[in-house]
Amino acid sequence: TGSINGSYRAEFEKFRRGLVTEFLSWQSRIVREYLRPEQFITHNFDFAWRGYSYGVQPAVDHKKASACLDIAGCDIYHPTQSRLTGKEIAFGGDLTRGLKAGGQAQASTGGQSLSDGTQALGFNGQNYLVLETEAQGHINWTPYDGQLRLHAFSHVASGASAVMYWHWHSIHNSFETYWKGLLSHDLQPNRAYREAKTIGADFARLSPTLTGLRKQNQTALLVSNEALTGMAQFPLPSGFPFGAPRTDYNDIVRLYYDALYEQNLECDILFPEDITRLSEYKLLVVPALYSAPDTTLAAISAFVEQGGHLITTFRSGFSDENLTVRHTEQPAGLNACCGIRYDEFTEPADVALRSDVFEVAAADREASLFMELVDARGATVLAHYEHPFWGSYAAVTENHFGSGMATYVACLTTPAYTRAIVQRAADAAGLWGAEQKAAFPLVIRYAVSAGGAPLHFYFNYSGEPARQAYLHGAGRELLAERPVAQGEILDLEPWGFAVIAEE
Amino acid sequence: TGSINGSYRAEFEKFRRGLVTEFLSWQSRIVREYLRPEQFITHNFDFAWRGYSYGVQPAVDHKKASACLDIAGCDIYHPTQSRLTGKEIAFGGDLTRGLKAGGQAQASTGGQSLSDGTQALGFNGQNYLVLETEAQGHINWTPYDGQLRLHAFSHVASGASAVMYWHWHSIHNSFETYWKGLLSHDLQPNRAYREAKTIGADFARLSPTLTGLRKQNQTALLVSNEALTGMAQFPLPSGFPFGAPRTDYNDIVRLYYDALYEQNLECDILFPEDITRLSEYKLLVVPALYSAPDTTLAAISAFVEQGGHLITTFRSGFSDENLTVRHTEQPAGLNACCGIRYDEFTEPADVALRSDVFEVAAADREASLFMELVDARGATVLAHYEHPFWGSYAAVTENHFGSGMATYVACLTTPAYTRAIVQRAADAAGLWGAEQKAAFPLVIRYAVSAGGAPLHFYFNYSGEPARQAYLHGAGRELLAERPVAQGEILDLEPWGFAVIAEE
Amino acid sequence: TGSINGSYRAEFEKFRRGLVTEFLSWQSRIVREYLRPEQFITHNFDFAWRGYSYGVQPAVDHKKASACLDIAGCDIYHPTQSRLTGKEIAFGGDLTRGLKAGGQAQASTGGQSLSDGTQALGFNGQNYLVLETEAQGHINWTPYDGQLRLHAFSHVASGASAVMYWHWHSIHNSFETYWKGLLSHDLQPNRAYREAKTIGADFARLSPTLTGLRKQNQTALLVSNEALTGMAQFPLPSGFPFGAPRTDYNDIVRLYYDALYEQNLECDILFPEDITRLSEYKLLVVPALYSAPDTTLAAISAFVEQGGHLITTFRSGFSDENLTVRHTEQPAGLNACCGIRYDEFTEPADVALRSDVFEVAAADREASLFMELVDARGATVLAHYEHPFWGSYAAVTENHFGSGMATYVACLTTPAYTRAIVQRAADAAGLWGAEQKAAFPLVIRYAVSAGGAPLHFYFNYSGEPARQAYLHGAGRELLAERPVAQGEILDLEPWGFAVIAEE
Structure with missing residues (x-):
């Protein structure tokens, strides 16, 4: 790669990305020989790294490399505390959601369409798996109360059908000692673990509604x-x-x-x-x-x-x-x-x-x-x-x-x-309306459930409480399990959120 | 040393420090076969370097490595001019003084106790040699008037029984050309040389009192x-x-x-x-x-x-x-x-x-x-x-x-x-009293002479004149050779000092 | 070159500069065997580079290396826009002009004196060729209107007998893609090209006066x-x-x-x-x-x-x-x-x-x-x-x-x-007079034409218009082709200039 000829170097970079695509495709073909009907193939793509998941990955062509997968996957890491914005969760999700989208295009390029396994799980072509994201994160990212929950439901709002953590407990030796898991080094229940338990309970209860979401962006x-x-x-x-x-x-x-x-x-x-x-x-x-x-x-x-x-x-x-x-x-x-x-x-x-x-x-x-x-x-x-x-x-x-x-x-x-x-x-x-005027740090995301219900996510990406009128048709807030009328004021806690299913 | 496994790398660092200890011990055993009774073994330890002698040396375990010595030695370099604080002189001295202290501990670990040679010189286990310190220093450290004297007596106050300079005259070629000696490149008597001569004269006169000091810190x-x-x-x-x-x-x-x-x-x-x-x-x-x-x-x-x-x-x-x-x-x-x-x-x-x-x-x-x-x-x-x-x-x-x-x-x-x-x-x-309230840049150090007299050093680490009440029992100021009463005001010149022996 | 011995390294640097001198001299001897009478040998020296032509070249001894040339040459690059000062044009010119000057000294050191070819072109020992200079330059140096003309006549005022551009058109590939020529990548006439045409027309008209200038500095x-x-x-x-x-x-x-x-x-x-x-x-x-x-x-x-x-x-x-x-x-x-x-x-x-x-x-x-x-x-x-x-x-x-x-x-x-x-x-x-008081950004340069006429260059190195009294004997402004009286006010446009030949 040592050349002052930029055109030549760019071609070499393209060649290297091609090797990744070929390698994953070859691996996929081998695995596929042994795949049981309920199983599927995914891969943990990551993003351009700038201390966190920042942008398009230069070393891999995600679109081409995902042709051999049943469902796209990624890991997303990002700042928290007062620097938490949800931008990386949304960017990574919006990019990964599209990797297997456009079924017709997929088929025409020899790509893999949805396997039986993923169909059985209720996934559509837009869904993806967050195969890794931060628990307590590294030293700068120790989350504030409520942020772990905000992360999780923001992934869902982009179309993720799973959220998995790196990792169960913090490592006691060697290298990623300070990339902390849900448990700290003392392996005792702690603040992050207790908050993660509420996420798990909510996911268990709401999965029929939140799995297999479809997005309809313009x-x-x-x-x-x-x-x-x-x-x-x-x-x-x-x-x-x-x-x-x-x-x-x-x-x-x-x-x-x-x-x-x-x-x-x-x-x-x-x-x-x-x-x-x-x-x-x-x-x-x-x-x-x-x-x-x-x-x-x-x-x-x-x-x-x-x-x-x-x-x-x-x-x-x-x-x-x-x-x-x-x-x-x-x-x-x-x-x-x-x-x-x-x-x-x-x-x-x-x-x-x-x-x-x-x-x-x-x-x-x-x-x-x-x-x-x-x-x-x-x-x-x-x-x-x-x-x-x-x-x-x-x-x-x-x-x-x-x-x-x-x-x-x-x-x-x-x-x-x-x-x-x-x-x-x-x-x-x-495309400019009331939702657009309700700007960041109030983040509104929209999806349609597998059952066809419009879902509206209202995220408060701020350490201050927020009040925001609910802008859509009457529905039911899924966490508090209470009805919400159009125009009703939603009171959102710092780093809080509401998910309303129209009825 | 190239590994992301920090635990492994730290073990390797410990192994390397062990090699230094073994090597010095082996050298010491060889020299000791030929040592005459009036001779002794020392070594020039230096400190973590941050443009000057800053802290604990990472590459050598000073405590372990000094077990084979008769008397500890070190080199101490530090900023001068308006950035002179005496901190490095004190830190390096307080650390080196302890390397051979605790005779019982030394003996139990197979360490060398005081040789006949060092005993003959009147040293106790706490004393050490400043085997190198700056004369004119490098370009930033050209000392102000009085600073060379302040350095020398500060070393003594920490327990040093010798102060040696790097080096006699400035080098005319190759590498350390701008790490200047007592003489400049023109080899003529100069400001630093003239001040060093007064130090030499004072040491010659006061050595019976200032050699072999004991410290009693709490x-x-x-x-x-x-x-x-x-x-x-x-x-x-x-x-x-x-x-x-x-x-x-x-x-x-x-x-x-x-x-x-x-x-x-x-x-x-x-x-x-x-x-x-x-x-x-x-x-x-x-x-x-x-x-x-x-x-x-x-x-x-x-x-x-x-x-x-x-x-x-x-x-x-x-x-x-x-x-x-x-x-x-x-x-x-x-x-x-x-x-x-x-x-x-x-x-x-x-x-x-x-x-x-x-x-x-x-x-x-x-x-x-x-x-x-x-x-x-x-x-x-x-x-x-x-x-x-x-x-x-x-x-x-x-x-x-x-x-x-x-x-x-x-x-x-x-x-x-x-x-x-x-x-x-x-x-x-x-441990909080009048001496502690008389804070930096007024530095008070205490030692007991070999003859048992309490010695009080009052250092003015400042470019401004200082006035400070003498806080201890009536005594004699050793430089001016005059009596000092308790409570008497000491007038200290910029970068000046007084040494009072209680009587 | 890896040594802490600075004296040794400096000697090695001198040795390397000597290799350049020897190589150019050898090349020159070979070429000279085939040189036709109207031809001459020059070389494109450049300067210490600090993002632009800054100072004395460390890797070549320009004086020694130019002994084998008929006429000195150089390339000069420099900031433009509001950071254009003319300093690099003047420094590079003043240095290069002297490389073949002092004919007697040249002869005594075995140097080459003016060839028939250069004499035929009307050059004297002080003249030199600007073999390369920026057209549109790189991205930061896109010139303002008038700056290309100011560059060109500033080179002439230092004694340059030619100004050549890097390069004709911008490169479409590989490396120096953004070191733009007179034409942009679309190869169409553009702003820089149109300004360069006026320079060419002026040079064609004024060459009899502006070629072979002599400088008489004190x-x-x-x-x-x-x-x-x-x-x-x-x-x-x-x-x-x-x-x-x-x-x-x-x-x-x-x-x-x-x-x-x-x-x-x-x-x-x-x-x-x-x-x-x-x-x-x-x-x-x-x-x-x-x-x-x-x-x-x-x-x-x-x-x-x-x-x-x-x-x-x-x-x-x-x-x-x-x-x-x-x-x-x-x-x-x-x-x-x-x-x-x-x-x-x-x-x-x-x-x-x-x-x-x-x-x-x-x-x-x-x-x-x-x-x-x-x-x-x-x-x-x-x-x-x-x-x-x-x-x-x-x-x-x-x-x-x-x-x-x-x-x-x-x-x-x-x-x-x-x-x-x-x-x-x-x-x-x-040496202190009215010209010196008329300080930068008004730059006054003086030369004598091959025909013996005193020439005065008044450069306005500024984005503001300038008014300056003409300080010398009555003459004729060469660009506007009009008479100028001593004491007459010259109105200079932003980045404009006047060239007056005394009559």
Whole structure:
């Protein structure tokens, strides 16, 4: 892997990911020879690790590697205490839920459809197993009261049909001594164990309702291992493979994912193999798709032309699947649907965004990392750069194309600015309502039970008590076992939650 | 040494320290065959290095390795100019002084007692040689006027019977060119040389009084190479051997040592081999004794039961001598005498200490690095954590056990808070008086001359002049050669000092 | 190169530089066998790289290696946008211009004098080729409007007879993808390309005047590969080869070069081989000449004795050509002409300079990195250290010696303080006038055309418009093709400039 040729190194990374896919597929075939009807094959995928489960896994192509499984599985670890947000639980779940989704697509690529074993358990193609998650976690993650319960039901709300802990008791020797289990080293009942017992009791009682959930999201986020690797080889802002990048592909993915999450815009996470399913969605978010074949870019453009709403960003379309920079006008393949062009870019220094459209506090208007100097030929400029020399170039544009609309973001925006951009596009796509206004730390998640009942999860990701009106049809709160009327105020404890099944 | 198995690596470190002990012992036996009666064997031990002599040496077990010597020796280097505190001189001296102390213990372990040569020189078992210390030091340490004299007499006050410099003249080539000797590169008489000449003249005159001093401390600090290595393998706050630890064992040792030093509570530094001598002391400080056999913990507990005062901290007792975390209630082996238990811990984030007992400025109440969530079953809580979720747990406790008392500190406290904790325990042990109130930068040290005269050293570790009442019996100041009455005000120059022999 | 013996390593570095010289010389001899009369040999030297062309190249002795060339060449890269200063263009040019200068010296060392080919092109010994410089540069260096033109004419003002770009179009693959050429990846005419076309048109029109310029500077700056390597082996402030030095030789060279540049004191950069030419100059600046033979120090001293003005600094003269620290009084070889001595030094901590001579804002009076404790025996003290213990030592001194004057700077001063020191010495040397007062960002450069016409370049290195009186004899502005009277106000655009030929 030691080469200054980034294109070559990215190809080698793809080759290595292919070895993982081949190996798992070979293992799966061997196991499958001996599989009893009630048994199934899963695998414990993990995520890009940044001290916790952060983003798309660079070393494995989860989509391709999961073709040989009956049901997807993953491990998810994340901060707790006052830094608990639920973002990693949701991101990991939204990604893993999609690995076996799209049965038709699965079949066409030779993938494995649901085994008898998983069907017997009531799982559908969207369900997955949390094969590992933190109990007491490591030293920084000793959970506050209620957080273990919040974790568990948040996994369920994403479609998980099981939650398993690492691990039963804390280890007394060698290495993971301080990655503590449900029991501490003294093996006595303790605070975490007592809280876990309540989770087990609730799961035992509610499994008929909570197992085999289906999600019906209208927003999708497209991620790509090729874009990830490409950005890693030509990292921003320098474009040279020296030093650690300040902001990598996963940071940009998470910037947009988190902007969705914080506004209760639930999404499915798609891989390039899912490009045939774009018509299922109203809003498509495509962050920094630095490397992609013509077909992918054409499918995204067609999605817009046929009425979809697209948000895409700087770097999308720039190079092809071999990391060769395209010779054509940028953003290549997306210039027509976005209605723009550029051939210059730089790192912003003291650059803010100036806009008549977005109402964002001055401190949140900074452009950072990278800015394309966009000529908004046909598009409407939503924000310009505020700078003595770059002021004439566009930073954010919007373009009607066919019966759809494309939003282009030419620089790295702040989280608050990104939320404003996402809000505007979601509104145009008809996805902005009361749930979205009830923003983080109030997290609302939606699923349909195997029995067909709409389920609404209201999570309070905060150390303060929360009051929130119940926004949906009359139902029954499953934990307290009491009726809830539409508009009724839900009182949520710190790190508390409610699960209401419509009746 | 490349293993993620911390227990295994700690054992290997112990094995390597054993090789040093064996090698020195073998060398000593060879030399001893040829030793003339007036000759003796010493060795130049150095300390954990952090740009200067900082703490317990991790690569050598000084206690075990010194068994083959006639007299202990060391080199001590430290900052000067406005960062000169005398702490390293005192720490290195207090540690080295104890290496050959406890004659009975020495004999029982096959150690070498005082040779004829050292006896002829008037040394007792506590004396040691400073075989190297800085002259002009390196570029940052060019001493101010008077500092070389202050260094020299501070070594003497700890029990040193010789002070030798690195080195005669500065080197003109190769490597240690900027570790300057008494002479600069031009080999001419200079400022440092002229000051050193006065030291030599004073030593020549005062040696009958200053050689072979005896110390009679009532406070002891217990250190351990096994605890040091254990903490290094499972470093705080993460417990994982990745990255440099923010705070290591020696930092915690020095936090407590410095709290003693800054309050003129002179101490002897003990190793686990000295555990049989605990009854000689009134106050025992045991910081972070992460790894220890049952016998050591039992001896500490018995010390309290029999009337001793103990201060111990987080991590003490946690694992045994093989770095296996104990399966029993924590702090294992000390839970009874401390009257507490815990099974959870975390890294404090925005956690302060709340206390009705300790009067410490708000800025100095922070808990950092690591906090055990202590259940003070039988103990008196001296300080709680100030935090929305951890507020019910104890941070500092005090417990009467037998006829003694044990103070437990469950988190890393600030220097000011640590001083307050130490003060309270020292007061309870009957060790708090006028000398302690005359705190750093006024440093008072005590010794008894070979002739039996009490000697009082008053050091002004400051660039400002100091005035301090002489607190002891009428005597004679040895440098100025003039009588001093009790209560008389001593005028000390910047970096100046007085040495008074009671008459 | 792995040795703690810094003297040995420096010798090895010198050996490696010698290999480069030998290799280029051998290559040159081969090529020269086939050279046609109109052809010539050049080479693309680059500079010490700190993200841009920063200082003296440590791996090549440019002076020695250029002996085999017909004309010197270099590549120069530097920040643009609001960080564009022209300093690297000027430094690289002033250094490269001197590589083939001093024909007599060249001949005496077996060097190559101007070939027929270069003479045919109208070049004199001072001219050089900019064989590479940035077009759009990398991501941070996308130029503002006008900056490419400013770069090009700044190279010309230093004596460059050609400016070539890296490179024609941006690369689509592999490595230097983001080191962009005149064309972007889409290969279409763009902003940079259009500006470059105007440069080409102006060069085509003005080449008869701008090719083969001669410079006549009265100030020289002496640099040395041996001093550079020596300082790298014994880096400040520690003197030990551990960690990256905070401030290296090139930082000190650039501190003084920039102080000259910012005050429009144009200089020639000399190497030790040029020591025979000192009498051509009125003011000689010798920063940190840590390693030098007796002959070099004697020549510098003689320059002063014979009426020259010298500025030299801490570390000069300290060691000989073998990096052996001199046994004699410091600054060795310069103590007599500077009228001072010292044998101690340290790193300043909270040390400022106190002076009745230099009027510098309080914030700019800090001494940093390293300070020699100078005893100003015969010299006038211009600044003392402001410090409780070092206050009696001199920081900056001035000494009349023979018919000249020597200024000694014993510590690292701030840029503002350094400018004040340089101003005072330049004033004493009769070099301080209206051009010098018109300081940076207004940069005035002077040359004589091949036809003998004085040429004055007025560069506005600023994003703000500038107004500056034309200070020289009536002439003709070459770009606008209009007459300019002495005293007439020149209106310069942001990053704009004027070139006036006296008539």
